[in-house]
Amino acid sequence: MAFQHILDLLGNRADDLLQHESKTFDKSLLHLPSPDFIDQVFLETNRNPQVLRSLAAMRNHGRLAGTGYLSILPIDQGIEHTAGASFAKNPMYFDPENIVKLALEGGSNAVATTFGNLAMVSRKYAHKIPLIVKINHNELLTYPTKYNQIMFGSVEDAWNLGATAVGATIYFGSEESSRQIIEVSQAFERAHELGMATILWCYTRNNDFKKDSINYEAATDITGQANHIGVTIQADIIKQKMPDVNGGFTKINFSKNDPLMYSQLTSEHPIDMCRYQLANCYMGRAGLINSGGESKGPGDLADSVANAVINKRAGGTGLILGRRAFQRPFAEGVEFLHSIQDVYLAPEVTIA
Incomplete structure (x- = not known):
């Protein structure tokens, strides 16, 4: 039944997304x-036993527990997009406890939010769901707006909150x-x-990345290199936008590239573009999670399910x-999260 729902939501994209055979990076x-991903990948790294336990805590919570996949609820938009703009559609989320409740009811592996939000509720929930503290933000009270992530607290404070x-x-x-x-490299250490x-x-921001009415901030080649820098500073998991275009390096004419990046290592298919992002995460040794994007209306669920299929x-x-999820009524938000998770639970959705 869940797979039929996935098919219904994919509509005329179903065959293209579910039958595509990638000929770029071979899946082998x-x-x-996988259920033993930490043993297979992280056991041989420099991560200490406490980090391994933290990675396992996230992978063994929620509806996707034990699968190796992650469904994380991130609500830091009160800072990143202003609280009013983010929560006006559903004012209950001005109260941070409801953020954690949505993650719990939604079967998420973890909840990611701000120092202030978690400080208010950590004693009640730190032992009930893995907490992820977002330690830096781009505040929006500077005019004109600038792209400058600044630290909002210390790593020690996150640890004291019980963060995973x-x-x-x-x-x-x-x-x-x-x-x-x-x-960030010092904070991660x-x-x-x-x-x-x-x-x-792992985002890119530069007004000059926009050319001929196309925004290359989510270009496959540019985001792929951002991922590669991200894993170099020892991120265990990379969060990246879903690529929607390629050829940013060549179109904007900066950095370095090789023609094989475009002729053999990627194609115009979204699964191949996403796989190039993954290849830059040390071939998946650091997990790639793609972001959901802004809420645009009734088509959100179908679009998110398609993105989940592409990512998986x-x-x-x-x-x-x-x-x-949170800009919908609570129960609808829960069902939205479950529908995305169903893609990762569906054995019919296989690696391309």
């Missing part, structure tokens, strides 16, 4: 999500990206020392979405 080269992991954003390509790389996992919101068939670890 990938480190795919810390999350941070780097705006690669922005004026302040060099400082952000240094700050300290988080690992304290036994917490690390998740990088590419070899990714899951989907991380917030607005499309």
